Amino acid sequence: MKGFAVALLGLWLVPWVALAQQPADLNTITAISVNGGTVEITGSKKADFNSFTMTDPPRLVIDVSGAVFQGVAEEQPVGNGTITGIRTATYGTESASIARILIGYEREVETDIQASGTKLVVKVLGGGGAPVVAQVTPSAGQGTAQQGTAAANTQPGSNAQDAARAAASDRESQEKAAKAAADAARAEREAQEKAAAEAAARAKADVDAEKKRQEEAQAAAKRQDEERRASEQAAAEERKRQEAEAQAAAKRQREQDAKAAADQKRQREEEARAAAQAAAEEKRAQAKAAAEERRAQAQAAADARMAAAKTAEEKKRAAADAAAERKRQQEEDRRAAAQARREEQQSAREAAAEEKRERAAEARERRQQAVAARESRTSASQGSAAAEPREHGGGAVSSRRKTMTQIGFQQRPDSSRVFVRTNDPVRYTVSGSGNQVVLELENTRVVESNNTLPLDTHFFPSAVSRVEAFAGAGQTVRVVIQLKQGVRYETRQDGGLITLDFPRPGR
Structure with a gap:
């Protein structure tokens, strides 16, 4: 029976995919050792596995996903009274490789599989089950002959006639026993042939089922490849669409910049x-x-x-x-x-x-x-916004007429500054309304015509859009500051320098 089981095991389990050079990210199984009823499977990382049992002959199948064998024999005979042998095979695609370990047993057993680090430990529970004991039953002819011999031995001193009858009876018994033994041998052969046919049919069914599972796995892998290719194609199309949109946006931006x-x-x-x-x-x-x-x-x-x-x-x-x-x-x-x-x-x-x-x-x-x-x-377009209060400064100054010598704009780390220089301190008034601030310098004149040219500051990251000085009626100089948006400002005078600081937008 052991040889027959190993033969069925070899017939059922045939490797489908030859082991090629494997990618570095697969689980590499390098050793399978047997100690009594315990099998230890050693890999390069923790195993991701499934298992199922098969009967006639009894065997346990373990499929390790994303794994390959290295230096492990395809067939390892054991024959230690519990385990008959171990077969290995690899199938699936290179990127989805599955390593299969088939463990054959002498009889039906209950197993326990534990993962310990990078190892799988398969143990037989209950000490491996009850041992198989061969029983020999004597044939009917042999029993009769022995009985006859015993009977003959128990009748010492019988006469020749009785001995002849006994001999005839023995011959008849032996003939009957030989016929019974022949019938029993024929029945045994028929039973063995029937069992072999049934085992072959089961093995063929197992092979067909395994082939079907392999075809299903290949079909699943093919579907996964097709889905992956479709996903990659969709991603490529999406990237192309995004690139086209980015190029169109860049073109529009360039056109806007050019305009x-x-x-x-x-x-x-x-x-x-x-x-x-x-x-x-x-x-x-x-x-x-x-x-x-x-x-x-x-x-x-x-x-x-x-x-x-x-x-x-x-x-x-x-x-x-x-x-x-x-x-x-x-x-x-x-x-x-x-x-x-x-x-x-x-x-x-x-x-x-x-x-x-x-x-x-x-x-x-x-x-x-x-x-x-x-x-x-x-002011009319912005509604009826209330004018800000006027601010006065300058204190006590001389009555001599002053001269505005410079007007300018300066960017600071957290604000924008508009400054006006005069040859002497002056009295001034600051008022604001909406998006406009007006600085009036009393008893002041503008001598240099360059100081009346407008300052265009709208392209700076500043609340100030434009600054322009005007020589008003009488002896007053008006500095008009146009704003992009209404913000609070701070006015200072230091001698002949008047500064107005406007915070940056968003601060």
Whole structure:
């Protein structure tokens, strides 16, 4: 029976996949040892396994997922009275390899499987079950012959007739026993042939079932591969779609950046044209003032020459009182003429400068009116927001008229600063309404025309959008600060420096 069981074991278990070079992440089974009824399976990491039992002959099947064999024989005969032998095989795909261990037993047993680290320990419970004891039953003929011999031995001294009858009876008994033994042997052979046929049928059924399970596993692996490929294809399509969207977004961003750059360039060109036009107008005004000054100087010189000639004529006609007196009088006349020329020239220059300042004041007043109109429109669009209270500063200052020497904008770590410099401390007033803050400098003038050019700061990360100074009516300079949004601000004065600090948006 043991040889027959091993034969069935070999017929049922055939390796399907040859062991190739294995990936490093698989569980590598390197040893299977047997100690009595205990089998120890050693791998490279903790085993993930399933197990089931089979009968006729009794055997235990253990499938270890994601595992391969290395240095382990495919067949290991044991024959220690409990375990008949061990067979191994690997099947499945390279990425989903399954290592199978089949343990054959002499009889039906109950087993316990425990995982200990990287090992699997399979024990037979109850000491391996009751041992199989072969029983030999004598045949009927042999029993009769022995009985006959015993009977003959118990009748010593029988006569020849009785001996002949006994011999005939023995022969008949032996013939019957031989026939019974032949019938029993034939029945035994028929039973063995039937058992072998049934075992072969069961083995074939097991092979078919295992083949079906293998086909199902292969189909499952194929489905998994198809699903994985479909998932990878879907992921690739999604990546392509995302890349296309990113490229389209980048293209739109580039177009927006190009448009913004073109708008900024157009605005700078317009500002440059306006500055050039203002410079040309200022140059023409200066040329006109210089021409008028030259004409005035020429007229004054002509008048002086005429007066000198008249005085000289009168001196010639006058009696010569004294040569020294005439000479002194002439010298005084020359000095008076020179002084008169200087005073006339100074008056002409002051008149030209005053006219220039008046024209500049008129131009600034026009710009201020335009700004005021824009501010009125902005205030109307923003609703009826209440104006912020006015802030005064400067304290006691001299009555001498001040000059604004510089206006500027500065980015600080946590705020933006608008600053104004004057040659002396000034009185000032700060008021705010909506998105506009106005700084008014009392008794102040602007001499440099560059200080009235607007400062465009909208492209900075700041609440300030634009800063512009205007020479207002009378002796007041207005600094108008346009904001991107209404924020609180802080005003300081340090000597001739006034600063307004605006926090960054979002702080």
